[in-house]
Amino acid sequence: MEGLTIRNLSKTFGGFTALDDVSLDVAEGEFLAVLGPSGCGKTTLLRAIAGFESVSAGEIAIGGKVVSTPTLEVPPNQRRIGIVFQNYALWPHMTVAQNVAYPLRVTGVSGADRDRRVREALALVDLGEMADRSPASLSGGQRQRVALARCLVAEPSLVLFDEPLANLDVHLRASMEDEFRAFHERTGTTIVYITHDQAEAMALADRIAVMDHGRLMQLDTPQALYHRPANPMVASFISQGMMLPTKIESRAIEGACQANVLGQPVVLRCAPGDGPRANATVCVRAGDLRVTTVDQPGFDGVVRRTVYQGGVARLEIAPDAAPEVLLHLEQPDPQSIASGDPIRLCLTGGWLIPAGDGR
Numbered sequence: 001m002e003g004l005t006i007r008n009l010s011k012t013f014g015g016f017t018a019l020d021d022v023s024l025d026v027a028e029g030e031f032l033a034v035l036g037p038s039g040c041g042k043t044t045l046l047r048a049i050a051g052f053e054s055v056s057a058g059e060i061a062i063g064g065k066v067v068s069t070p071t072l073e074v075p076p077n078q079r080r081i082g083i084v085f086q087n088y089a090l091w092p093h094m095t096v097a098q099n100v101a102y103p104l105r106v107t108g109v110s111g112a113d114r115d116r117r118v119r120e121a122l123a124l125v126d127l128g129e130m131a132d133r134s135p136a137s138l139s140g141g142q143r144q145r146v147a148l149a150r151c152l153v154a155e156p157s158l159v160l161f162d163e164p165l166a167n168l169d170v171h172l173r174a175s176m177e178d179e180f181r182a183f184h185e186r187t188g189t190t191i192v193y194i195t196h197d198q199a200e201a202m203a204l205a206d207r208i209a210v211m212d213h214g215r216l217m218q219l220d221t222p223q224a225l226y227h228r229p230a231n232p233m234v235a236s237f238i239s240q241g242m243m244l245p246t247k248i249e250s251r252a253i254e255g256a257c258q259a260n261v262l263g264q265p266v267v268l269r270c271a272p273g274d275g276p277r278a279n280a281t282v283c284v285r286a287g288d289l290r291v292t293t294v295d296q297p298g299f300d301g302v303v304r305r306t307v308y309q310g311g312v313a314r315l316e317i318a319p320d321a322a323p324e325v326l327l328h329l330e331q332p333d334p335q336s337i338a339s340g341d342p343i344r345l346c347l348t349g350g351w352l353i354p355a356g357d358g359r
């Protein structure tokens, strides 16, 4: 298979396991984001793919060719990989074109061939007009595009992005997201994109690998991660899913179970074959909760906090039957609910976290 294949990859530093039995495939032309909290192993994974880090167990293959095992290490410059870092790493004394030409110079590509490839790479990132400018005269986003062109000029089979937007302000991040998406559509490059920003991963990637403590928690489309998280870590990490204890009362029929949550009967979405079991948990999104009245099905709680957000207020609520869980929902204007008020909520749906850890 072309693209990238990782099989049972582990990496230990002394006695510490930074990557723990990670397996994943990235298809040729696919855009995969690797997402997870600080310290989950994202950078170690990227460094192992790039060849900057040896592996303790398992195997990495790029374009069908094995490049890393505990006894084999193909050097980084023979892996046909491009890397875009968050700090651009452009040479300040060179023009934009000279920066982009640099990887070709060091590999001995010269003359008209080099000029043509630099022109094409700059055109791909829409910087053809800026070839003779110095990096200091460019905006942060333009510099990031030069870094992208410099990586593309070497015609990599795989491009690794290491939190490339982490240093940019919010507006520039949004426009660079558009640029990266357009770039991927235009070139069909296989991309592995490391980030701790969930919104960025969701906006850009075909699929997302969620990691925690060195382990792959779930690899799926953004929609599947949101609607069908495989375990509590993914459920709470993606869009602040809320977890509530649940009693399942029927077997799954057409993807739904009858259940009871905090005393309220409710139909929940679930995996095929799910059914009554101990310690079941439902993942609830803010949109699954609404404020209701005492004569309606639901459960009672107390408002702990309200935060007005323009047009809506975020209500944080502790249910009476599980006060250790803090629920949140958005209540549209006009606002009449205050902190400390008793409240009744109705749960309209949710996803039953599958049994086991779902990996």
Ligand SMILES: Nc1ncnc2c1ncn2[C@@H]1O[C@H](COP(=O)(O)OP(=O)(O)OP(=O)(O)O)[C@@H](O)[C@H]1O
Residues within 6 Å of the ligand: 013, 016, 017, 018, 036, 037, 038, 039, 040, 041, 042, 043, 044, 045, 196
């Ligand atoms: N050379 C090393 N020696 C010892 N421990 C290391 C080394 N490199 C990484 N680690 C540890 O491995 C774990 C994973 O680190 P890594 O940098 O891959 O995480 P990350 O997900 O990229 O985090 P962040 O988002 O904060 O950059 C951390 O606990 C880190 O301290």
